Amino acid sequence: MKEEDEIKKQELHLETLSNKYEEGIQKLKESLDKLRESVDRLSSFTDDMKNDSM
Helix, strand or coil: HHHHHHHHHHHHHHHHHHHHHHHHHHHHHHHHHHHHHHHHHHHHHHHHHHHCCC
């Protein structure tokens, strides 16, 4: 019985870690999307600056 309890505890721990891992990946994806948007805006801005200077 004690082994079964230990196994269930470890399974729950693994599930918790898996959920945290998934949350972390989602946050990284969101941060990457924001970074891409910022790079796009900066690229547009620098393109506009180049065009204005010509």
